[in-house]
Amino acid sequence: xxxxxxxxxxxxxxxxxxxxxxxxxxxxxxxxxxxxxxxxxxxxxxxxxxxxxxxxxxxxxxxxxxxxxxxxxxxxxxxxxxxxxxxxxxxxxxxxxxxxxxxxxxxxxxxxxxxxxxxxxxxxxxxxxxxxxxxxxxxxxxxxxxxxxxxxxxxxxxxxxxxxxxxxxxxxxxxxxxxxxxxxxxx
Amino acid sequence: xxxxxxxxxxxxxxxxxxxxxxxxxxxxxxxxxxxxxxxxxxxxxxxxxxxxxxxxxxxxxxxxxxxxxxxxxxxxxxxxxxxxxxxxxxxxxxxxxxxxxxxxxxxxxxxxxxxxxxxxxxxxxxxxxxxxxxxxxxxxxxxxxxxxxxxxxxxxxxxxxxxxxxxxxxxxxxxxxxxxxxxxxxxxxxxxxxxxxxxxxxxxxxxxxxxxxxxxxxxxxxxxxxxxxxxxxxxxxxxxxxxxxxxxxxxxxxxxxxxxxxxxxxxxxxxxxxxxxxxxxxxxxxxxxxxxxxxxxxxxxxxxxxxxxxxxxxxxxxxxxxxxxx
Numbered sequence: 190x191x192x193x194x195x196x197x198x199x200x201x202x203x204x205x206x207x208x209x210x211x212x213x214x215x216x217x218x219x220x221x222x223x224x225x226x227x228x229x230x231x232x233x234x235x236x237x238x239x240x241x242x243x244x245x246x247x248x249x250x251x252x253x254x255x256x257x258x259x260x261x262x263x264x265x266x267x268x269x270x271x272x273x274x275x276x277x278x279x280x281x282x283x284x285x286x287x288x289x290x291x292x293x294x295x296x297x298x299x300x301x302x303x304x305x306x307x308x309x310x311x312x313x314x315x316x317x318x319x320x321x322x323x324x325x326x327x328x329x330x331x332x333x334x335x336x337x338x339x340x341x342x343x344x345x346x347x348x349x350x351x352x353x354x355x356x357x358x359x360x361x362x363x364x365x366x367x368x369x370x371x372x373x374x375x376x
Numbered sequence: 377x378x379x380x381x382x383x384x385x386x387x388x389x390x391x392x393x394x395x396x397x398x399x400x401x402x403x404x405x406x407x408x409x410x411x412x413x414x415x416x417x418x419x420x421x422x423x424x425x426x427x428x429x430x431x432x433x434x435x436x437x438x439x440x441x442x443x444x445x446x447x448x449x450x451x452x453x454x455x456x457x458x459x460x461x462x463x464x465x466x467x468x469x470x471x472x473x474x475x476x477x478x479x480x481x482x483x484x485x486x487x488x489x490x491x492x493x494x495x496x497x498x499x500x501x502x503x504x505x506x507x508x509x510x511x512x513x514x515x516x517x518x519x520x521x522x523x524x525x526x527x528x529x530x531x532x533x534x535x536x537x538x539x540x541x542x543x544x545x546x547x548x549x550x551x552x553x554x555x556x557x558x559x560x561x562x563x564x565x566x567x568x569x570x571x572x573x574x575x576x577x578x579x580x581x582x583x584x585x586x587x588x589x590x591x592x593x594x595x596x597x598x599x600x601x602x603x604x605x606x607x608x609x610x611x612x613x614x615x616x617x618x619x620x621x622x623x624x625x626x627x628x629x630x631x632x633x634x635x636x637x638x639x640x641x642x643x644x645x646x647x648x649x650x651x652x653x654x655x656x657x658x659x660x661x662x663x664x665x666x667x668x669x670x671x672x673x674x675x676x677x678x679x680x681x682x683x684x685x686x687x688x689x690x691x692x693x694x695x696x697x698x699x700x701x702x
Contacts, residue, residue: 231388265479266467286460288399295561295698300390305461
């Protein structure tokens with residue numbers, strides 16, 4: 190265990206704490222200069238059940254940085270690639286804007302930037318490499334967003350996933366997403 | 377898990393993605409259609425010569441490879457118009473990504489051009505060759521010696537070129553289907569049958585394109601029969617695709633409903649199945665069995681059906697998503 194393994198970055202969203210204030214969306218937009226009318230992360234407010242037995246869930250969603258990213262496989266130029274810690278990134282000057290990756294993403298996480306290339310969440314890798322947290326995580330007022338390394342058993346995200354009930358979105362796609370949603374109390 | 381969803385408020389609204397994916401417009405189905413016709417032209421014109429031997433072909437058959445090049449170039453213009461980052465188009469040719477059908481496609485297109493060009497040059501009749509080589513400006517610009525070399529190569533490599541034409545045409549036809557079929561995030565496209573389906577559709581639309589032109593009787597006789605086979609195979613593949621969706625999971629059910637009774641149901645049954653395949657099948661059968669004079673309507677319907685198939689598959693595929701599964 191002494192050998193240092195590659196990090197596997199993941200995000201954990203506590204749906205029990207999220208109040209859908211959208212601070213994460215604003216923080217991302219200002220940190221990453223996301224153009225007007227687009228967003229790299231977004232809020233989903235879902236209500237399920239039959240009245241009066243209802244359940245509400247708030248989810249801060251973004252690219253899932255899948256372990257098996259179909260967008261990377263679909264990219265004809267190698268612009269979409271897997272980077273440090275398993276983050277899925279787009280090299281702007283390699284992207285032709287063919288949009289195959291947008292068609293390939295089951296989570297609709299990508300969009301065409303007005304400058305022509307395809308854009309998406311980067312897990313704020315530029316901040317992570319300087320030892321900071323992604324902008325959305327840092328700004329969250331309810332501390333419902335957590336970021337860390339799943340390959341480190343002592344990281345906060347590893348501990349949360351060990352102790353709390355959680356899910357990923359559409360596991361049936363087989364992409365093995367790396368954004369987890371905490372659903373309830375201890376397992 | 378069976379709790380009905382009452383409300384989903386989605387805060388994303390990214391352009392071209394929300395409320396329904398709409399990343400590709402008319403350019404892609406037009407390209408997929410033209411790619412199919414080109415695949416059909418390359419395969420059929422080469423196969424006809426392989427079957428019948430090198431006889432005096434009619435003018436449309438001789439020029440088919442050049443027509444294919446023009447149609448393919450028009451298709452590539454449509455592809456180019458679709459690209460959002462046009463200045464970076466050259467990036468397609470600085471990489472080969474084996475998992476990306478689009479990467480395969482961009483390299484297949486590069487292969488098709490020289491094959492079709494040499495195939496067409498080999499079909500240029502002797503008197504035209506003499507005239508071209510003797511054309512004074514060509515002689516001055518040393519084009520004549522280059523032309524002689526090209527004609528020589530096109531003749532000596534005729535048989536390998538015919539086979540290369542069949543193979544590159546098949547690759548082109550299949551890839552136009554796999555391009556969509558590999559995007560498993562869209563339940564409508566998540567079927568391996570799109571490759572063979574678009575290839576057979578390419579064969580029948582390619583045959584239809586040729587049948588609209590003044591061919592000689594021998595060529596028409598063969599092409600109508602091959603067209604019949606292609607239409608029959610296409611109907612069979614569509615049936616298999618629908619049965620595959622019906623036998624599938626929730627994603628398959630969404631795909632089936634989308635195509636047969638949903639927003640695209642009417643257009644699919646009327647334009648693709650009835651007008652594009654059923655009516656031409658009957659008309660071709662009548663022409664073959666009853667020896668009736670050919671009419672231009674059957675090939676025209678096949679072309680309309682082929683174009684409709686591309687538009688409907690693209691539009692319905694973009695609108696189908698895992699988000700529909702609650």
